[in-house]
Amino acid sequence: MTLRTEGLSVTLGGRRVLADVTLDLPAGRLAAIVGPNGAGKTSLLRALAGLVGSRGRIFLGASELSGLGTRARARLVAYLPQGHVAHWPLPARDIVALGRFPHGGRDPGRLGPGDREAVAQAMRVTGTTALADRPVTVLSGGERARVALARVFAAGAPLVLADEPTAALDPRHQIEVMRALQARARAGATVLAVTHDLGLAARFADEVVVLQDGALVAAGSPDAALADQVLARVFGIEAFRAERDGAPVLVPWS
Amino acid sequence: MVRSRRGAGASAALAILAVALAVASLGIGPVRLAPGTVVAALLGQGDEAARLIVREIRLPRAVLSLAIGGILGLSGAALQGLLRNPLAAPSLFGAPQAAAFGAVATLSLGLADALSYALPLAAIAGAFLSVFLLLAVAGREAGLVLLILAGLAISSLAGAATALAMNLAPNPFAALEIAFWLLGSLEDRSFRHVAMALPFILFGGALLLSERASFRALTLGEEAAQSLGVEVGRLRLVVIVGVALGVGASVAVAGTIGFIGLVAPHLVRPLVGSDPARLLVPSGLAGACLLTAADIAVRIIPSTTDIKVGVLTAIIGVPFFLTLIVRERRRLAAGLAA
Numbered sequence: 001m002t003l004r005t006e007g008l009s010v011t012l013g014g015r016r017v018l019a020d021v022t023l024d025l026p027a028g029r030l031a032a033i034v035g036p037n038g039a040g041k042t043s044l045l046r047a048l049a050g051l052v053g054s055r056g057r058i059f060l061g062a063s064e065l066s067g068l069g070t071r072a073r074a075r076l077v078a079y080l081p082q083g084h085v086a087h088w089p090l091p092a093r094d095i096v097a098l099g100r101f102p103h104g105g106r107d108p109g110r111l112g113p114g115d116r117e118a119v120a121q122a123m124r125v126t127g128t129t130a131l132a133d134r135p136v137t138v139l140s141g142g143e144r145a146r147v148a149l150a151r152v153f154a155a156g157a158p159l160v161l162a163d164e165p166t167a168a169l170d171p172r173h174q175i176e177v178m179r180a181l182q183a184r185a186r187a188g189a190t191v192l193a194v195t196h197d198l199g200l201a202a203r204f205a206d207e208v209v210v211l212q213d214g215a216l217v218a219a220g221s222p223d224a225a226l227a228d229q230v231l232a233r234v235f236g237i238e239a240f241r242a243e244r245d246g247a248p249v250l251v252p253w254s
Numbered sequence: 255m256v257r258s259r260r261g262a263g264a265s266a267a268l269a270i271l272a273v274a275l276a277v278a279s280l281g282i283g284p285v286r287l288a289p290g291t292v293v294a295a296l297l298g299q300g301d302e303a304a305r306l307i308v309r310e311i312r313l314p315r316a317v318l319s320l321a322i323g324g325i326l327g328l329s330g331a332a333l334q335g336l337l338r339n340p341l342a343a344p345s346l347f348g349a350p351q352a353a354a355f356g357a358v359a360t361l362s363l364g365l366a367d368a369l370s371y372a373l374p375l376a377a378i379a380g381a382f383l384s385v386f387l388l389l390a391v392a393g394r395e396a397g398l399v400l401l402i403l404a405g406l407a408i409s410s411l412a413g414a415a416t417a418l419a420m421n422l423a424p425n426p427f428a429a430l431e432i433a434f435w436l437l438g439s440l441e442d443r444s445f446r447h448v449a450m451a452l453p454f455i456l457f458g459g460a461l462l463l464s465e466r467a468s469f470r471a472l473t474l475g476e477e478a479a480q481s482l483g484v485e486v487g488r489l490r491l492v493v494i495v496g497v498a499l500g501v502g503a504s505v506a507v508a509g510t511i512g513f514i515g516l517v518a519p520h521l522v523r524p525l526v527g528s529d530p531a532r533l534l535v536p537s538g539l540a541g542a543c544l545l546t547a548a549d550i551a552v553r554i555i556p557s558t559t560d561i562k563v564g565v566l567t568a569i570i571g572v573p574f575f576l577t578l579i580v581r582e583r584r585r586l587a588a589g590l591a592a
Contacts, residue, residue: 051480074482075483079478081475088473106470107467108470109532135528
């Protein structure tokens, strides 16, 4: 479903952290949200997920999200916070099964056949099937990130919001996570991922959204949104650019 | 699935143990009765004296130990689930102490006698205030250190307020009576006490159990749980009310009995796993077993004066708490650094 925002604004503690953001992201696209620290990236995701009060309007397909209750919204929006938190040593399968929570699958021991299939599918896609019975707290950072991603995919939500899903991962796992998000988008979801890695954004994203001081600076294809003048103005950097296998290579240079 | 079967098996075993302990509890006292005699008396058979002793004198005590132990174990598991923290428990956060203050203030000011409903209501109000204050002071996503410090402050405040109430007591006998009552005991309780406490305990327990799935979602943190459809603000309120009802009513009839809520969840985690939803019922049953066993112990430990059951649970509970701290030391150190 197409995600559309109109004049989305968030004020936290009297400070405007997101100002008048208007976006239009078609379904089936992976959008990277980039910007310096404090640009409002996380606030944008939290506003979209309904975790923080916001002004303006958010549409997913035909439905206006702010008009929905917490549960109805949870079925449409899957949110992956930073850090892949798991407070108790639950087996990885039970963590993934929490993705079915908004659909009524509240007990991982008593999932219906549809819920079980969604969990198994999400674990296959993220390569976590072999981890199913291991306590999530003993997994490595990369494994935990993929389990967290599986939880989000298991929800089958048309809108996926991931906050720095590649942070603290080694390069191979970063690429795996971006590929998984891309695949999820190809399967029909609208996927938004916050990242600090401009290289990953340029290579994997279909759309890039650039934020600075809470305002939308640029949005569009990676080429356009990460153009030299944008990088100079927002990040104060120049980039080395190349191409490999038809995909853009972007390395922050000076 | 295997895990839920294991949980059900543990619950069944704990329930059988609780019943066995209750029967043993009914047989112990100045007149020792064999389990067969106890069961016969419960069913209205056997001789009249045994029936009277079991049904009128000892049954209220056994019912209260099961109910109070149960709600304390359940409250501990619920608080640990809400706060995602294995060191959370009503007694560490000053809930029983604050409930005791509510009850003591009511008694020493002469607002109510020990058998009126004003007593549990005052105790519930005290417990509610303490848990509410704790969550308000500690805030969202509270770290361990913050929770423990806030809990320490609240329980000290409640202790000081109780001391003040005793200080202002009309006569030394009243103060002494309050002091003994504070130690926590189930001696000489009647069905009047059961009627005062049980409805609140059952309602509080039902509230906590109704949110079991939400505790599981909270494993992912508050924001993720909210994004899954859990209304975290409402959940906090439900837990505050549930814990306050249960702990307040318990304290009103039995004084302060600590550490059951801390110990019970830890005892059952090895049996049923860490899932905070699956922990609630077994933890309540374990609490019921613990308090009933402790209440049997205080009657068979030879001593010149009666040992109060609240003293015994604290004597056993505090070293257990210390062991837990040692076990959680690494996490604690990380929390202190953060």
